[in-house]
Amino acid sequence: MNPLLDDPSLGEFFRLNGLPQPQPHVRLDDYWQGLAWQQRDLGGWTLDSLADALVSFMAARNDPAGSPVRLCSLQILAGQAKDGTPETQDLNFLPGDVVCIVGPTGSGKSRLLADIECLAQGDTPSRRRVLVNGLEPDPEWRFSSEARLVAQITQNMNFVMDLCVGDFLCLHAESRRLDDPRAAADRVLAAAVDMAGEPFAAGTPLTQLSGGQSRALMIADAALLSPKPIVLIDEIENAGVDRNRALRLFVEKGKIVLLSTHDPLLALSGSRRLVIRNGAIAKVVEASPEDRRYAEELARLDRGMATLREAIRRGQAPAEVWPGLGF
Ligand SMILES: Nc1ncnc2c1ncn2[C@@H]1O[C@H](COP(=O)(O)OP(=O)(O)OP(=O)(O)O)[C@@H](O)[C@H]1O
Numbered sequence: 475m476n477p478l479l480d481d482p483s484l485g486e487f488f489r490l491n492g493l494p495q496p497q498p499h500v501r502l503d504d505y506w507q508g509l510a511w512q513q514r515d516l517g518g519w520t521l522d523s524l525a526d527a528l529v530s531f532m533a534a535r536n537d538p539a540g541s542p543v544r545l546c547s548l549q550i551l552a553g554q555a556k557d558g559t560p561e562t563q564d565l566n567f568l569p570g571d572v573v574c575i576v577g578p579t580g581s582g583k584s585r586l587l588a589d590i591e592c593l594a595q596g597d598t599p600s601r602r603r604v605l606v607n608g609l610e611p612d613p614e615w616r617f618s619s620e621a622r623l624v625a626q627i628t629q630n631m632n633f634v635m636d637l638c639v640g641d642f643l644c645l646h647a648e649s650r651r652l653d654d655p656r657a658a659a660d661r662v663l664a665a666a667v668d669m670a671g672e673p674f675a676a677g678t679p680l681t682q683l684s685g686g687q688s689r690a691l692m693i694a695d696a697a698l699l700s701p702k703p704i705v706l707i708d709e710i711e712n713a714g715v716d717r718n719r720a721l722r723l724f725v726e727k728g729k730i731v732l733l734s735t736h737d738p739l740l741a742l743s744g745s746r747r748l749v750i751r752n753g754a755i756a757k758v759v760e761a762s763p764e765d766r767r768y769a770e771e772l773a774r775l776d777r778g779m780a781t782l783r784e785a786i787r788r789g790q791a792p793a794e795v796w797p798g799l800g801f
Pocket residue numbers: 554555556557577578579580581582583584585586599600601734752753754
């Protein structure tokens with residue numbers, strides 16, 4: 475594929491990715507040849523990934539609703555454990571489901587998330603198959619634009635773009651062709667600041683955000699601006715983010731959220747827990763009313779811990795706030 479880069483709407487793509495604007499009538503191959511290695515390396519680009527990203531961008535432009543399908547269900551058909559033993563459970567997720575993935579280190583939690591991310595078709599080590607709305611996904615969603623179905627939030631989210639938070643959000647909102655991109659960007663910023671431990675502003679450069687602030691911004695962006703109906707979260711417990719608020723945001727938007735966690739508060743906050751052992755789903759636990767009561771109690775203790783952390787950061791002695799913490 476070697477498309478002409480003449481479409482004026484592509485300007486936004488290059489601006490958003492910090493790449494130089496193409497000359498008139500230039501084709502992708504020549505544009506690539508003309509890029510300095512720093513420009514290629516900074517964005518981690520290859521010619522193929524740039525071509526794929528351009529295709530996805532154009533497709534999203536032509537489809538303002540964003541997602542190629544209205545997601546009604548996501549199914550995971552059983553695969554096999556690390557030792558080849560068959561997995562026994564098929565799973566079905568619906569919009570608004572928050573599913574927690576628990577299990578010892580190395581048990582296969584990230585493998586399960588990766589299977590969903592690539593919409594596995596029996597071609598990963600677990601041999602699982604993922605169905606979208608009961609059907610095998612269109613190969614295009616897997617190989618050229620599968621990212622349009624799945625947003626991923628991980629521990630290591632660092633921005634390399636030379637933009638401030640407000641401009642970044644506005645560009646994203648504009649690329650979604652929203653009626654009032656500025657208002658949408660403001661809503662995302664407000665939600666992100668609400669979640670992050672430390673406040674930040676529209677004028678803060680992306681590169682100066684702390685790890686927790688970056689993740690709060692990505693969570694709010696994925697929930698409020700991204701059209702992707704499935705969100706995968708790999709261990710946000712240490713992120714300095716209000717975890718319950720983050721989950722509520724996704725549920726309100728009807729996303730399917732799968733999160734791998736070692737944190738009991740998060741694990742009890744989902745509608746279901748998948749227990750992974752030796753690479754396979756060993757048990758599925760539906761959250762009971764009792765689980766919810768424990769989750770509320772843990773949330774109360776967690777708020778106490780947050781207040782104590784803040785007080786100590788401000789230089790106060792624990793005794794000054796302890797009586798009000800509810801421990
Ligand atoms: N069903 C499977 N068949 C074969 N290999 C598997 C299977 N499940 C997981 N693995 C492999 O086992 C290794 C550990 O899995 P993974 O990284 O998913 O564990 P994890 O539970 O996420 O660990 P951690 O809690 O440390 O992040 C990986 O190399 C993964 O590819």
